[in-house]
Amino acid sequence: MHPTLLRTTVLVTAVLAMFAVGCAKKGATPPTPPPAGNTTTAPTNPNPGNTGGTTTNPTTPGSQQGTATVTDLRTIYFAVDSYSIDGTAQADLDANAKLLRANSNLRVTVEGHCDERGTVEYNLALGQKRADAVRDYLLGAGVSAAQIATLTRGKEFPAVDGHDESAWAKNRRAEFK
Template sequence: MLGAGTGMDGNANGGNMSSEEQARLQMQQLQQNNIVYFDLDKYDIRSDFAAMLDAHANFLRSNPSYKVTVEGHADERGTPEYNIALGERRANAVKMYLQGKGVSADQISIVSYGKEKPAVLGHDEAAYAKNRRAVLVY
């Protein structure tokens, strides 16, 4: 039996969260898992990120007023121009994946930072792997 003052879902407010509050909570949960990593010099979406991206797509489809920016990044190897282009291809790959799952193109914007905003400083493969990414930002 649920404790006094809790609704069927266990919330103290009796489950009366507004749909906007529910969407905000769901978005906050999605932001805990919002990075797609890529192989060296690649921009194809790996299968191990499909479930995470599907969750983002479901949220965006269910909440058409929400928008996401996909930030593309690269590791430090390569010229600045090459890495900006690669980051853009990575961000665009995520955008196309989301659109393929029914998300409106109007909800998705992309930006590339190339190698300018590393997640990890370092000059080894472990650091490079963390920097080859696309980040979904709400």
């Protein structure tokens, strides 16, 4: 067989196989609703390390089949210039950890956000610190590392438009997507 034709055939076969798997999966698990307030630029693949189609895997041995979705997870808030997990954040993360442990098929991306007062560059780094702090807390609470990816959003995607402390407090956050 001509090499190009061979490659095309293999590719088509692979795509068909992936499609079949995708269809089967749809029957096995309820489709995840798109996150509210999502923007056109938000990534749709919560775990970029995986290849397409394998973000949920209902056949993992010992996995638990909860029905929770990412929208059931609480948003975590931070103090000014801080990425430490305070008392309120701990309680919210404990609840999130419980839910993630009970739904080990649920894969999430923790998105770290900042208020508008730092510079663009600093906030991109701070957003990653916040996302990483949330991930580390969840791992410490027994959540599987395979369930959590992280992403920084800096100050580019405020939850609330406003230029006062009440707006800033709502924007210093880690969201689950």
